[in-house]
Structures are given as structure tokens and as C-alpha cells.
Amino acid sequence: MNDAESSRLALLHFLERVQERDLVRTRRWIADEERREAERRVGEERHPPTPEWLIERGLDRKNxxxxxxxxxxxxxxxVxxxxxxxxxxxxxxQVPACSKxxxxxxxxxVD
Incomplete structure (x- = not known):
């Protein structure tokens, strides 16, 4: 076996190690993203529904x-x-309706 074939084989083994590390890192990124997505879904499920109507109170909460x-x-x-x-x-x-x-x-x- 000559040096060119030996160095080519060494380069291919090096490439394989690099790609394995890249694959491990990519799988970790996928797992992290799947975890975030699951957390987002749980958050949406736990979020209370938006009420149909809101009443805004003043600073003293009486008016x-x-x-x-x-x-x-x-x-x-x-609110x-x-x-x-x-x-x-x-x-x-006679409580004002929101103008927006x-x-x-x-x-x-409507009057």
C-alpha cells in the first residue's frame, strides 16, 4: 500500500468521525426542538380561553x-x-364602550 492510498483512507476515516459528530449534534438539536414544541403545546392547552367580553375598572376598582x-x-x-x-x-x-x-x-x- 502506498502513502497516497494510506492518506486517502485516513482522510475518509477522519471524514467519518466528523460526520458522526455532526449527526450526534443534529440529533441533539432535533430532540431540543421536539421538547420545545411539546412545551409550547402544553402551554397552549393550559392557557385559559379568551373571554368574550371584558370590563375595565378604574384605579380604585370601584368605578x-x-x-x-x-x-x-x-x-x-x-380588566x-x-x-x-x-x-x-x-x-x-352608561359605561363607555371601547372606541377601538x-x-x-x-x-x-348602538344608539
Whole structure:
């Protein structure tokens, strides 16, 4: 066996070791990604459903500031879920409807 064949064989063995390490690393990446995906699914399953209606309270939590739909993009920080009946009652008591999501229109209570 000459040196060229010997060095070619050594290079192929080296390539094999590199590829095995790459394969191990790729499998680790796949396992990590599968774990993250499973965690994301569990998080989605545990996440409570979006309420249909929200009532926003003031700083003192006694006065009601606005009524929002559950999908409002600007509900404020002090909101609590509400039933349809609670949202309608709040609007009838002159609580302002959010100007962005228009819950009064969604509830069919437009003056």
C-alpha cells in the first residue's frame, strides 16, 4: 500500500468521525426542538380561553371605565372577564364602550 492510498483512507476515516459528530449534534438539536414544541403545546392547552367580553375598572376598582370585546387589542391593564349579560348591563348603565373594539356594535346596542 502506498502513502497516497494510506492518506486517502485516513482522510475518509477522519471524514467519518466528523460526520458522526455532526449527526450526534443534529440529533441533539432535533430532540431540543421536539421538547420545545411539546412545551409550547402544553402551554397552549393550559392557557385559559379568551373571554368574550371584558370590563375595565378604574384605579380604585370601584368605578367601571370601559367595556371591551375579548379580542380587543387595547383593553387596558385592569380588566376582568365578563359575561354577555354583564357587558350589556354595563353599557346600559352608561359605561363607555371601547372606541377601538366597539363592543356596543358587537352586542347590537348602538344608539
Amino acid at each position: 367601571t371605565v370601559a367595556v371591551h370585546t375579548g379580542e380587543c387589542w387595547d383593553p387596558g391593564k385592569r 376582568r372577564p365578563a359575561t354577555r349579560a354583564q357587558a350589556i348591563e354595563a353599557l346600559r348603565q 373594539c366597539r363592543p356596543d356594535t358587537a352586542l347590537g346596542i
